[in-house]
Amino acid sequence: MEAGEPTSLQIEKQSLHDQVASRIRDLIIEGHLEPGSRIDEAKLVEQLGVSRTPFREALRTLAAEGLIVIRPARGSMVRKLSRADVFSMLEVLAEMERLAGRTACERASDSEIAHARDLHERMLEYYRSGERMPYYKLNQEFHTFIASLSRNETLCEIQGNIMARLKRIRFIGNSEPEHWRAAVDDHEEMMDALAARDGQRLGDIMAHHLSETWQRVKNVI
Amino acid sequence: MEAGEPTSLQIEKQSLHDQVASRIRDLIIEGHLEPGSRIDEAKLVEQLGVSRTPFREALRTLAAEGLIVIRPARGSMVRKLSRADVFSMLEVLAEMERLAGRTACERASDSEIAHARDLHERMLEYYRSGERMPYYKLNQEFHTFIASLSRNETLCEIQGNIMARLKRIRFIGNSEPEHWRAAVDDHEEMMDALAARDGQRLGDIMAHHLSETWQRVKNVI
DNA sequence: ACACCATATACTGTATCCAACCGGAATTCG
DNA sequence: CGAATTCCGGTTGGATACAGTATATGGTGT
Numbered sequence: 001m002e003a004g005e006p007t008s009l010q011i012e013k014q015s016l017h018d019q020v021a022s023r024i025r026d027l028i029i030e031g032h033l034e035p036g037s038r039i040d041e042a043k044l045v046e047q048l049g050v051s052r053t054p055f056r057e058a059l060r061t062l063a064a065e066g067l068i069v070i071r072p073a074r075g076s077m078v079r080k081l082s083r084a085d086v087f088s089m090l091e092v093l094a095e096m097e098r099l100a101g102r103t104a105c106e107r108a109s110d111s112e113i114a115h116a117r118d119l120h121e122r123m124l125e126y127y128r129s130g131e132r133m134p135y136y137k138l139n140q141e142f143h144t145f146i147a148s149l150s151r152n153e154t155l156c157e158i159q160g161n162i163m164a165r166l167k168r169i170r171f172i173g174n175s176e177p178e179h180w181r182a183a184v185d186d187h188e189e190m191m192d193a194l195a196a197r198d199g200q201r202l203g204d205i206m207a208h209h210l211s212e213t214w215q216r217v218k219n220v221i
Numbered sequence: 222m223e224a225g226e227p228t229s230l231q232i233e234k235q236s237l238h239d240q241v242a243s244r245i246r247d248l249i250i251e252g253h254l255e256p257g258s259r260i261d262e263a264k265l266v267e268q269l270g271v272s273r274t275p276f277r278e279a280l281r282t283l284a285a286e287g288l289i290v291i292r293p294a295r296g297s298m299v300r301k302l303s304r305a306d307v308f309s310m311l312e313v314l315a316e317m318e319r320l321a322g323r324t325a326c327e328r329a330s331d332s333e334i335a336h337a338r339d340l341h342e343r344m345l346e347y348y349r350s351g352e353r354m355p356y357y358k359l360n361q362e363f364h365t366f367i368a369s370l371s372r373n374e375t376l377c378e379i380q381g382n383i384m385a386r387l388k389r390i391r392f393i394g395n396s397e398p399e400h401w402r403a404a405v406d407d408h409e410e411m412m413d414a415l416a417a418r419d420g421q422r423l424g425d426i427m428a429h430h431l432s433e434t435w436q437r438v439k440n441v442i
Numbered sequence: 443a444c445a446c447c448a449t450a451t452a453c454t455g456t457a458t459c460c461a462a463c464c465g466g467a468a469t470t471c472g
Numbered sequence: 473c474g475a476a477t478t479c480c481g482g483t484t485g486g487a488t489a490c491a492g493t494a495t496a497t498g499g500t501g502t
Contacts, residue, residue, distance in 0.1 A: 014293065015291075015293040015294075015454070015455090016454075016455065017281065017454095017455095018293075040483095041483080041484075042483080050455085050456090051455065051456045051457070052456090052457090052484095053274065053277075053454090053455065053456070053457090054454085054455065054456090056274075056278060056484095056485090057277060057278055057281045058281075060238065060278045060279075060281045060282050060285075061281045061282070061284070061285045063282070064281075064282045064285030064286055065285055066378075070236075072235070072236040072463090072484085072485080073236075073462070073463045073464065073483085073484055073485070074463085074464065074465095074483090074484080075464095075483070075484065076484095084374070085374065085375070088372075088373040088374045088375040088376065089375045091320070091324075091373055091375070091376070092317070092320070092373065092375045092376050092379065095316045095317070095319070095320045096313070096316070098316070099312070099313070099316045103312075151309075152309040152312055152313065153305070153306065153309045154306070154309040154310045154312070154313045154383070155309065155312070155313050157287070158313065158379060162375070236484095236485070236486095237485075237486070238485090238486095262452090262453075263452085271486085271487090272486060272487045272488070273486095273487085273488085274485080274486055274487065274488090275485080275486065275487095277454095293453090293454080293494095294452090294453060294454070294493075294494050294495070295452095295453080295494085296452080296453065297453095
C-alpha cells in the first residue's frame with residue numbers, strides 16, 4: 001500500500017506512525033510476529049523506541065488493512081487467516097489479476113513490455129539456479145508491475161493489499177519443485193500473451209495461475 | 222449519536238475511535254464535509270466531544286480506507302476523487318460484481334434468491350413512485366446482498382469499501398430519468414439471471430451495469 | 443515590487459494520569 | 473468437594489498537558 005514513488009523528487013517526510021506501521025508490517029510479513037499471537041503493546045513500544053500514541057495509530061492503520069485484529073479492551077493480535085479467508089482472497093486476487101492482464105495488453109507501452117520480459121528472464125535464471133528467495137522477490141515485483149500496467153490505481157492498491165496479507169502463505173506455497181516448475185511455465189505463457197497483446201488470454205492465464213496457487217497452498221494451512 | 226444498526230443482538234461494545242470513524246465517514250458520505258476541504262482537527266474534536274487520541278486514530282483508519290488523505294505536517298483533507306480515480310474504482314468494482322454475480326448463482330440458497338427478488342420488488346415500487354432516496358438506499362442494500370451471496374468475505378469487504386468511497390457520486394448519478402429507467406431494466410435482467418442461476422449472464426449484466434454508471438457519472442465530475 | 447526574515451498558527455509526537463475492562467485466582471457458599 | 477461469585481492485577485482505552493517543528497503569513501528592508 002505504501003512503498004510509493006521512488007521516482008518523484010519528493011522528500012520522504014514520512015510521519016512517525018507511517019514508519020511504525022511499515023515496520024510492524026514487515027515484522028508480520030517476515031514472520032517475526034506469529035499469526036494469532038498477541039501484540040504486546042508495551043514491549044513493542046519499547047523495542048521500537050516510540051511512544052504509545054503513534055504506535056496505536058499505526059495499529060489502527062494495520063487493522064484497516066486487515067493485517068491485525070483489534071478486540072476492544074483485549075488488545076490486538078496478528079490476524080490468523082482461515083482456509084476460507086485465504087480462498088476468498090485468492091478468488092478476488094485472481095479477478096484482479098485477470099483485469100490487470102486484460103487491460104495491461106491495451107495500455108502498456110512496448111518498453112514496459114520489454115521490462116516485464118526482463119523481469120521474467122531474471123526470474124528464469126533464479127529458477128534454474130534454485131534460488132528461491134530472490135525468485136520470490138522478483139515474482140512479487142513481476143506481478144506488481146503487471147498490475148501497474150493497467151494504469152488502474154485502485155487495482156494496484158487492492159492487489160498490493162491482498163498480496164501483503166498473503167505474503168507468507170505464498171512463500172510457503174512454491175516449496176515443491178513440480179509446483180515451482182508449473183509456476184514458471186505459467187509465467188512463460190504470460191509473457192507470450194503479453195507480447196502478443198492478447199488481453200483475454202493473459203487475463204485467463206493470470207487467473208488460472210492463482211487457482212493453481214490455491215491448489216498448492218490449500219493443504220498447508 | 223444514532224448508530225443505526227439494531228439488527229442483531231450484537232453487543233454494541235464499540236471502541237470510541239470506531240464510533241468516531243463511523244461518524245466522520247457519515248459526514249463525508251452525506252456531504253457535510255466537502256471533498257478537498259481541510260479537516261479542522263480542533264473544531265471536529267470539539268463538535269464530536271472526544272479528545273484527540275481517538276480522533277486521530279479514527280483519521281488513520283479513514284486514511285487507510287482511502288476516504289481522506291493525510292499529508293504530514295499539513296493536516297488532513299477529505300479525499301477529492303479525480304476522474305481517473307472514479308474510473309479506476311468503477312473498473313475494479315465492475316469485476317468485483319461480476320465475480321459476485323457469477324459465484325452467487327452457484328452458492329446462493331433458494332430463499333436467498335427469494336429475498337433478492339423481494340428487495341427488487343420494493344425497489345420497483347419506489348421507482349414507480351419516484352422516491353429517489355429510498356430507492357437509492359435499497360439499491361445499496363441489493364448490491365451488498367448479492368455480494369454477500371458469493372460467500373466471499375474479502376469480496377464483500379472490498380465492494381463495501383469502494384461503494385463507500387463512491388457513495389456520493391453514485392447518488393448524483395441517477396438523477397436523470399432515462400438513466401434511472403436503464404438501471405431498473407438492468408436490475409430486472411439481474412433477477413432473471415439469478416433466478417435461472419445463470420452465473421455468467423448475471424456477472425456480465427452486473428459488470429455492464431457499472432459501465433453504464435460510468436457513462437452516467439463521467440460528465441458530472 | 444520583490445525578497446527575506448520573523449512571528450504565529452497549526453499539526454506531530456511525548457509523557458502522564460485515570461478509568462474501564464478482561465482474566466485469573468482466591469474465597470465463600472451450597 | 474465443587475461451583476459460583478468476588479476481588480485484584482495487569483493491560484488497554486481515553487483525556488490532557490506540554491514540547492518540538494514545519495508551514496504559512498505578514499511585515500520590513502532593499
